[in-house]
Amino acid sequence: MTGERLIYLPLGGAGEIGMNAYVFGWGRPGQEQLLVVDLGVTFGNMETTPGIDLILPDIAWLEERRERIMGIVVTHAHEDHIGALAHVWPRLRAPIHARPFTAAIARLKLEEREIVPDEALHVAPTWPGTVTIGPFRVGFVPISHSIPESAGLVIDTPGGRIVHSADFKIDRHPVVGEAFDSAVWEAIGREGVLALTCDSTNVFVGHPGRSESSLREPLGQLMREATGLVVATTFASNVARLKTLADAAREAGRSVCLLGRAMKRMVDVAQDTGLLTDFPPTVAPEDAADIPRENLLILATGSQGEPRAATAQLAAQGYMGLTLREGDTFLFSSRTIPGNERSVIRIMNQLSEKGVDVIDDEGGRYHVSGHANRPDLETFHRLIAPRWIIPMHGEHRHLREHVKLAEAGGFAAVLATNGMMVDLSGDAPRLVEQVETGRVYLDGTAMIGAMDGVVRDRLRMARNGHVTVTLILDEEEQPLGEPWCDLMGLPERGRSQDSLRDLLESELSRFVERADARTIRDDERLEKEMIRIVRQTAQNEIGKKPEVTVVVSRLA
Amino acid sequence: MTGERLIYLPLGGAGEIGMNAYVFGWGRPGQEQLLVVDLGVTFGNMETTPGIDLILPDIAWLEERRERIMGIVVTHAHEDHIGALAHVWPRLRAPIHARPFTAAIARLKLEEREIVPDEALHVAPTWPGTVTIGPFRVGFVPISHSIPESAGLVIDTPGGRIVHSADFKIDRHPVVGEAFDSAVWEAIGREGVLALTCDSTNVFVGHPGRSESSLREPLGQLMREATGLVVATTFASNVARLKTLADAAREAGRSVCLLGRAMKRMVDVAQDTGLLTDFPPTVAPEDAADIPRENLLILATGSQGEPRAATAQLAAQGYMGLTLREGDTFLFSSRTIPGNERSVIRIMNQLSEKGVDVIDDEGGRYHVSGHANRPDLETFHRLIAPRWIIPMHGEHRHLREHVKLAEAGGFAAVLATNGMMVDLSGDAPRLVEQVETGRVYLDGTAMIGAMDGVVRDRLRMARNGHVTVTLILDEEEQPLGEPWCDLMGLPERGRSQDSLRDLLESELSRFVERADARTIRDDERLEKEMIRIVRQTAQNEIGKKPEVTVVVSRLA
Incomplete structure (x- = not known):
């Protein structure tokens, strides 16, 4: 039997901006006690996810291990960090820890979904106070960001100390909330940090951030x-x-x-x-x-x-x-x-x-970013002085650039994207497992998997329009009348200037008249042929192939 | 009877970036001889125009007056200036004038659509050469832009001189093609310019453009x-x-x-x-x-x-x-x-x-814009020193800002957006007519009007999914079997965890069973009720109302 290990596993947020969900674990392989950091959402768009309101990380992996989840920590109340909490909490039911402002927002969100969070929701003390969550001693360290009470995390584990930057900038005069305090972070670093998981959003921005x-x-x-x-x-x-x-x-x-x-x-x-x-x-x-x-x-x-x-x-x-x-x-x-x-x-x-x-913000006169720019990241790296830097909170290009930046500063760095379970216990971080991750869509009030094909069908209908073909066959399997078509999202007429609907119907009629008994008896074949005819005829007439629903009714 | 007048009428490009199409006219009101400057396209997108390849200006107004179109001038070969030419030319059939490079591109585009342009396509001389097009003497003045041989136009009319900047920047070392020549433009201005129609793209960019x-x-x-x-x-x-x-x-x-x-x-x-x-x-x-x-x-x-x-x-x-x-x-x-x-x-x-x-171009190290920035626009205004400045080639906010910029420089300026016919003959420019303009979509190979509802239906299907409801009624107007549903782009199940399709079908069955003879006999009523039931049931179950196609078949 192998010994215990310390793992890091991003389920969202590493390889994208949005939908943050990070997991740390300590224990024997496959039996680690788990700490979840943030459960955020990202938003849908007409281009790739029409009709989708919210996109959540797929938490199937967590759900299967829910008895091992010691706690959920929320670093701050931005939607990409807290937005999924109320949606998925009933499937995890682990205690939630957050600072007062974040906890208050979490409470509102849980209550909106008729979850009474009293027993689950814990207000975390401020660093140097800590809270013990299973094998993890977690400190919530004030860090400046574009929302009050953002917390960087100091996670002390039997395998060493992890610093999780959360979203942050270096702002010594943040107007509301606590200023960035170099001395505090330096002290945390001085005690020895194994790994820094670090915000990568603004790694491409070359100038120091503004207050x-x-x-x-x-x-x-x-x-x-x-x-x-x-x-x-x-x-x-x-x-x-x-x-x-x-x-x-x-x-x-x-x-x-x-x-x-x-x-x-x-x-x-x-x-x-x-x-x-x-x-x-x-x-x-x-x-x-x-x-x-x-x-x-x-x-x-x-x-x-x-x-x-x-x-x-x-x-x-x-x-x-x-x-x-x-x-x-x-x-x-x-x-x-x-x-x-x-x-x-x-x-x-x-x-x-x-x-x-x-x-507008052309020129940045009336807006400053809430994320650390490139020189600020370098400053933070040096303050924490970790053994390894693991960029997070960024698209692939951000993570990759952040690795380069860390290495240029003399730090070892690891590129780990969603689903990559990294073992931090050895001499060097090691990819030990590729966990299946994914996205879940909130569509109206229903949850659908990103791979269910629902959105794919919508995109196809949006690009190509939709045709319903109806055909009735009588008891002798003879067509009762002719097939007819209903069009939605399609031009009325194309190249020939005749009605597209009439053209489709007459092509389908011709096919049905000539079809042999075997074809007529075979639902699948009939459907396939009629779809082919509609798509081919439309292609000739309007240069595109619509989506087709065929309804064949057989009078028994 | 009133006298002759000089008019300006943008049909595209004034109030948007893309789809440029400007009209100048000289003659008695309603009988003006017309000069068309550019016929461009803009591109569709999934967000607002799914499935649409190209968007063209609606040229119905021009087509109705085609015998009065003396010529079409193309200033340069960018798609937003030339892209509609081959699509709409068969409906206008007026002579086309352009400089050699632009004419060569135009020829390729016309030939691709099997239009043999020999008689229609004229290679224009370079300024100070001019070409006479009806009552207009048009000079093609080399002006720097991000494509070879962009031409600013000097349009001399019986009502005065118009300078049409086309797309331009002030580049004295443009690498390929002619440099911007202040002396030439100054000389053109010195002869007296009534109106300058001027590129507005970069009016918000404060620094001078780079070469x-x-x-x-x-x-x-x-x-x-x-x-x-x-x-x-x-x-x-x-x-x-x-x-x-x-x-x-x-x-x-x-x-x-x-x-x-x-x-x-x-x-x-x-x-x-x-x-x-x-x-x-x-x-x-x-x-x-x-x-x-x-x-x-x-x-x-x-x-x-x-x-x-x-x-x-x-x-x-x-x-x-x-x-x-x-x-x-x-x-x-x-x-x-x-x-x-x-x-x-x-x-x-x-x-x-x-x-x-x-x-990437973060910082502009590897890319420069092809359009005149704010200080360059001021320079150009002063060189031409027109009586009036009419901003074009910009969204509303660009045109508005350009008017302000011109006025700040001591020039009178006019904000004219697509469809506004401006009379330039009087003491001040005067809006004389609001012409109906619009957009036409190239969808595959078919042309559809932007207001035809085709794209609206596509967007609705993309957001809400689609349900086909089929019901067969026999000779006695009795339902033959139960109504059934085919779903596309919809979740399989919602709140109740039952099949959405089953739920819809059972609600529809219940309705059909109870419906009175009058409802059953009335196609419209039946359809309306079934749509209502599908949408309401889905709303309860998945929180959204799908698009519905109802097919009622009556066996006669």
């Missing part, structure tokens, strides 16, 4: 100089940004109105947990219209162009009685996540059509 | 320092970039291989028309594999992530016998057009997985 507090002056100037209403959008969870914007507004004589459910909720939770103490009093949306435009700042959700959020609605028709007009200013105090450009640009143009001045 | 020639040094360094194969992708039409890349490769001892049909075609046409005289000899793709990797540069199509292009195929499995591996370098000498990020990033990650070093 949240550097936005105060430019935002102040903007609020003072704007002559009409100012609307600003940013992630609701960026409480420091909301604070900076609100403070700048107050100084410029503007009242603040929070628009969008998430905006209100985040400010409420931040106030309830004592993180946000001097946020200006806000006016309710229904009262905001009475305030002179030049004395108002609206903080609106929807910086990524989400169609139902406040920003999209303000740009279209208006929202809760508030409308925009010539002379107003709309600030995107945010970065557009790749893939959302089209939606955001559409909104910007709608605003432009109303005469609203749109200010 | 194509500035890339020579960094690209040379990259080719020298790379140790393995180098692949570079850029727009095939950017002949100057291909030249710079090829020259840098030659100096670094690398042979050049052109990969992708468009790449070969553009180089051929540029050589045939005498624009490209000293391009290095190329090796055929089938011979490239025999060349040591460190002695090879591949120039590949597909910089925007197009799935069938050389870049995407190289990143996936390989292309024409060429495969990539650890130690190779892949350069995106291009900018990702908003909306294409997801596809490009997917390719970058595939390359990263192969161990290929991906270099």
Whole structure:
């Protein structure tokens, strides 16, 4: 029998940005006690996952080992770290640990899904306090990020110390919450760190990151100089940004109105947990219209162009009685996540059509990132001085570049993507198993596997349209009438200028008339032939092959 | 009867980037003789136009007036200026005028659609030569852009001179083709310009544009320092970039291989028309594999992530016998057009997985834009010194900003978007008519109107899936068996964990059993009710309402 080992296994987030789910384990091979760090989601899109609201990591591997899960730690309350928790918790039922703000958000999310989390949800102490979770002693170390109370983790195990950076930046003046404290991290490093699992998001950004507090002056100037209403959008969870914007507004004589459910909720939770103490009093949306435009700042959700959020609605028709007009200013105090450009640009143009001045983050004047840039990563590597660096939280290209960066700094580094179980117990990290990982889609209220073919069929219908073919055969297996077609998502006519439907039906009729008894008796063959005819005829006529549903009814 | 007037009417390109189509007219109101400038396309996307290959401007307005179209001018051979020409020319049949390179591309495109363009296609003289097109004397003035032989237009009319910038940048060392010549443009301006219709693409870019020639040094360094194969992708039409890349490769001892049909075609046409005289000899793709990797540069199509292009195929499995591996370098000498990020990033990650070093344009070291930046626009305004500036070639936000920029420089400016007919004959430009404009989709080989509902149905099926309901009624209008369902793009089961199909069928059966004779006799009512039941049942079960096709068969 082999001895005990320390393993690292990313189930999401390593090889993608989003859907973070990391597992650490200690014990005999195949019997490790497990610690889950974060259970996040990523979002669907029309291009690859139409109709899908959320994408979750497949937790089948964890579920099969649920009796070995000692705890779930949530590092911070961003959706890509906490979003899957309430969806999958009933299948894992392990204790949850998080700092107060994150725990408060987790509670809301669990309650929304009618899970009463009292026994499961534990508020973690702040470092140097620790919590013991099975064989792991876990410390929640304050680390600066774009949401309050992000926690880097110190995970002490019998096999050595792991530092898990979580999402972080080096910000010594973060406006809300704790500053990045080099001394603390250096002390943690000095005690000896086996492995650092480290955020890779901004590894390609060459300049040092800028502090949240550097936005105060430019935002102040903007609020003072704007002559009409100012609307600003940013992630609701960026409480420091909301604070900076609100403070700048107050100084410029503007009242603040929070628009969008998430905006209100985040400010409420931040106030309830004592993180946000001097946020200006806000006016309710229904009262905001009475305030002179030049004395108002609206903080609106929807910086990524989400169609139902406040920003999209303000740009279209208006929202809760508030409308925009010539002379107003709309600030995107945010970065557009790749893939959302089209939606955001559409909104910007709608605003432009109303005469609203749109200010985006071109040049970074009104937005700073929440992730450590390349030089900041180097700084963090040196502070922790681990034996090995394992990049996480990044696409493959980010992880690969982060490995190179670490190696250039003199550290050994390991590229481990989702599903790669790495044994950290030996002289060098070793890939010991490739675990099957995957994605699960939340489609409306149903969960479907990414490989179930549901989305593939949708994409095909979206590209090629759909034809239903109906044929009735009587008791003697003679066609009763002719086959007919119903088209959806297809042009009415093509090359010949005849009706596409008529053409398809006449080709199918011809086939049925001539088909021999064996074909007619054979459902499968009949279906296959009719699909072929529809697709071939359509290809000739309109240059594409539709998806086809064939319904053959036999009167028995 | 009123007198003659000079009109400007954008049918595409003013309020969007892409699909350029501008009209100028001179004559009595409603009887103007017309000059069409450019007939371009834009590209579809899964998000808003799944299955659509190309989007063309709706030319119904022009077609109704085709006997009044004196000519079609093509300023340059980019798809967003020339791409619709071959598709719509048979409906307009007016003479086409372009400079030699552009005319050669136009000829290829017309011939591909089996149009023999001999009589229609005229090679335009270079300024100060002009061509008379009805009441217009049109001069093709060389102007620098990211394709050879872009032409700004001087359009002299009885109502005054118009300068149409076309797509341009101020590049005094453009590598291939004519440099921007301030003296020429200044002279044109000095003779008096009524209106300047001007490119707005880069109005938000604050720094002066950089010359194509500035890339020579960094690209040379990259080719020298790379140790393995180098692949570079850029727009095939950017002949100057291909030249710079090829020259840098030659100096670094690398042979050049052109990969992708468009790449070969553009180089051929540029050589045939005498624009490209000293391009290095190329090796055929089938011979490239025999060349040591460190002695090879591949120039590949597909910089925007197009799935069938050389870049995407190289990143996936390989292309024409060429495969990539650890130690190779892949350069995106291009900018990702908003909306294409997801596809490009997917390719970058595939390359990263192969161990290929991906270099993108982060920082602009390996790419310069083909459009005039904000300070360059100001320079051009001053050179032309028109009475009015009419921004074009931009989304609404670009046009609006360009108006502001022009006004800040002391010029009167007009914001005119697609469909706005502007009378330039009076003391000030005047909106005289709002023409109905629109988009036409090329779907496979069929043309469909953007408002036909075809794409709307596709998007709905993509989001919500599709259910076919079949019901057969016998001669007595009694249901023959039960209604049944075929599902496509839908989860197999939802909340109850029962088969969604079974649930839908049993709800429909129950309805049919209970339905009264009047309902059963009424096709429309029956269909409506069954659709309602399917959608409601699905909503309860999976939280979304599918698209439904109902087929009721009555045995007569």
